[in-house]
Amino acid sequence: MDDQNKNLILATALSFLVILGWFLLFPPEQQAPQPSDPAATPGVQVTEGETGALSPPALDGQPPQTSAGATTGPATDVPEAARVPIETPKLSGSLSLAGGRIDDLLLSTYDDTLDPDSGNVRLLSPAGEPGAYYALHGWAPGAGLDAVAVPGTDTVWDLEEGETLTPESPVTLRWDSPSGLIFRRQIAVDADYMFTVTQSVENPTETDVRAAPYGFVARHGLPDLANFFILHEGVVAMANGELIEEDYDSLADLDVDARIGARAVTEEDVTGGWIGFTDKYWMTSLIPSQADTVNLVSLYQEGPDIYQTQTVYPTRDIPAGATVTQESRLFAGAKEWETIREYEKEGGVTKFIDSIDWGWFFFLTKPIFAVLHWLNGIIGNMGVAIILLTLCIKALLFPLAYKSYVSMARMKELQPEMEKLKERAGDDKAKLQQEMMTLYREKKVNPAAGCLPLLLQIPIFFSLYKVIFVTIELRHAPFFGPFRDLSAPDPTSLFNLFGLFPWAAPEPSSILAMIFIGILPILLGISMWLQQKLNPAPADATQAMIFAWMPWVFMFMLGGFASGLVVYWIANNTITFTQQYLIMRSHGSKPDVFGNIRSGFKRKKSEAK
Template sequence: MDDQNKNLILATALSFVVIMLWFVLFPPPEATDTADMTAPETAQQTGQQTSEQGGDVAVAPGAADTGTATDTASAATAGEEPQQDDAPRIEIDTPELLGSISLRGGRIDQLALKDYRETLEPDSDIVTLLSPVGSEHPYYALFGWAPGSGLSPDQVPGANTLWEVETEGTLTPDSPIVLTWDNGAGLTFRREMSVDDKFMFTVTQSVENTGGDTRSLAPYGILARHGTPPDLKNFFILHEGGIRIVDGELSEIDYDDFEPASNHETIGVEQSAWTGFTDHYWMTTLIPEQRAGTKISTFKDTRREIFQTTAKQPTVSLGAGETATASTRVFAGAKEWETIRNYQNEQDVPKFLDSIDWGWFFFLTKPIFAVLHWLHNVIGNMGWSIIALTLIIKALLLPLAFKSYVSMAKMKELQPQMEKIKENAGDDRQKLQQEMMALYKKEKVNPASGCLPILMQIPIFFSLYKVIFVTLELRHAPWIGWINDLSAPDPSSLYNLWGLLPWAAPEPGSILALIFIGVLPLFLGISMWLQQKLNPAPTDPTQQMIFAWMPWVFMFMLGSFASGLVLYWIANNTITFTQQYLIMRSQGYKPDVFGNIKSSFKKKPKPEKK
């Protein structure tokens, strides 16, 4: 078997292993039953912060003293309060966000993303991010002060405090709102809430001691989520759940790995931190003031299925007439790469880009997406940007590919000498190896160099798949014609002759969809088949069968992959075909592509019967 065919078989085998491994590690998502989610329970005295009539809310941080703040659950009830639904609300209206803030606790608990819809349908609902207590899937941000020396839980604002509005109006980027609450025992609390034109809220809490005694208390922010998200993907390739950066170290906590509230770790911050929840495309995070002494905790109330992350800032002591102020930012929105990068670089949110799940090959996925994003800004279409990215990658690998193809051409020239060495060596394998190595050294040929471009493609393939799957910019991104979402499989199907027949294509993910492939997978199979035709078919019948079937096996296997990845592979095969054809001609070898195609359709003569 010549080395050209050896390398092609190696490429096929490696690709097959990659695909099989991918299907094992990253199986298609299972359908999620959203009907059986945990509903909020009626309030009761449980040693956790609740309203006697307002329903379950998050666990408040523990009491503060004159030194540090502890993290034991405190029994802080707000007394007889109205129902949650009766609390007045302040509207939120920005270029990107639509929602409201409840005066019950001053919670940010209604939020939707104006520019993102649930499906491709133009009349589809916009994406809902946060929901109040009493809804099907409560998810909200709240703030307060943990009591210290000289204070009881009902003397500090918490999850169910009914605030008053100091400044009327709608919360917009140009008009912040201010809430006030007087505890009737010498402390006056104010809360100023502002929002920018993207997804960042700033909550500034202040307290003034108008009494005569010294008081100590600690400001905190809480993100609480009742039950796991209804659209949880459960993909190995994607992290969804808790996420935090503490002093530069990234931690990702799956929902199954949340520690119970009764026994969870509290992490002290030395310089900087943020904490929150991340979904596939959306995220909510608390970003406290970047300073030492803040404590981060992430845990789960196992009885009520409430997931919670808390950022509690250092305890402050207030003498008579003194005022203390603390600020917490809240990111609640879409994981747009450019937006998150601006917050990281321009507003000093440490390592905020790591909130996007770049994976094990982050050293490749980050630059690959940065180039793809730049190309999209220039071209304006993500599909053509993927093709342009493929051209750039192939151009960078061209020196390696050229060396590989030249080496393969030289190996062909050396075939007569190699056959002679094999004849002379006979069964002496050591002599055969020594003489072969001497020949390679004399002719300056590296037989392994033909494998390098193949091996380089594997991490690039994984990285591009990761980029296409996790980044928001590929979600609902169209290319041409029927390809209206590059993050989803090709919606066309052989079942209805790719739209020519008057019935619908099979549902994506179904068995019929895997069998009746779309247009892009068909082009993928053809491109792989044409690439084979640069060389004559191997003489060995087994090899011929493998080569004949492999493009079409891959065509069906990759039919359920994201359209963007299949598009990349088609472009890669096409460019590789062109490169190899031109390099082979430059080395004096003229591939007979049409002749090889014709020979593949010729009937093989039947063996003569003896």
């Protein structure tokens, strides 16, 4: 490999380090969305003759308005009410008859930590508790109704049918309005994470009335966030085929809509959409009937510090003697790829798989994860699946790698002639460059060919890192021995003598973690170092020093990354070393790995003297 080829590789590697460091220190800011035109979004009031969709009902704790604009009184405290247990293979908890809220939900198949006594992951929490997070459905009053004629967010419902909500037994709630209307809400749940909410209004009176169904998910206060630039946390929605992502900061920066009394943005006239809040591994999302046209709303209200996502349906006519029904769904659970894909394919939820944060390189992350998931299903070990995935990627890139390594071997054959050119050209760099290009053309050698596989590795590296970081299938996925969570950094360390002592390694965010690195980062550094030794060190002393330090810089830099990513990098380096060695040997070049190692040590000794 000549100096020019080495310069290209060095520039690529340094560029990678600079870009990675820049994104870690200065993550890109997301632009806050602009609120829709207030004139296009009617207020909560519903006047005679309206046919369009309502704007969102008031935030929980802020009463809806009547058509005359008068309020019905604050609802700041949720009354005590009976609870209906929820028991499914993957969920446990309860719903409250106060408002009919789904507000107490644990994920039965996921623990908070690897400690089996840590308890299940809590997804939803009742109002009044720290981090309150819940879903609620209801009706906003239209013509012929006032606020007391429809159930409010704190209305206590009666349990009309069912005792425990299970996949085999839905429950039905009932509330009789002072106006004579009868409101029912049937709630069903499947064996995974999908609730089906069927709301109905029976009008036994002699007066035609109107009302608009809605659903909302509310979060009180800012939740605990991973706060990493490659991960989206906040509102995620699908509106007319377009994925929308808004973080919590962008909601808080919106302009206040005076009629709603909150910072709000609305996606209007959406068909085949959904909206909710996404965390790293969990999500709660409102899914209206995919054939209905609705408004999707994101809200933030200061003071109460409440974030909300809402689905607001068009106002419905409820004629005298008739019953009107509205069905919608609520996803509340883990973002499991197979489960969400099934809801998209069989359940008809438009592009629901995009609720998983695939990132900019989605065209790579999606197929990479699909192959990784398939391999893990066959083998039953995610670490081994990552190694086999690396083999698949290397096999796919082998034609390019072959040309690259052949080019390196031929460049090595040209080394004596290159030295002669340097002697003839002396200090005339222009002449040297011209004669080198002539030599390359005559020998049909491309000096940049060796860099192409490396350049292709960069987006693949980022894509695999994205997959390992965001997909729940890697969470708590074991490899072997002390490596019990491939989504977390290496748990071994010099600090605990690589897992022999019973105490934990330093926290990844601490300075000690940068010093007391584990087994996997050390193997990564060694594999990169050996790969370098396939070729002699550059003649230039500065380049040689940079190349010599690069494996150990990467070793410490990637030490805090997810173990699964480091496993991939070690496997990649090992396979690359083997490929390059065998191909160079097949073309007459005999890489002297151990000789290069010895010469490197001799050079350092001489420099030390």
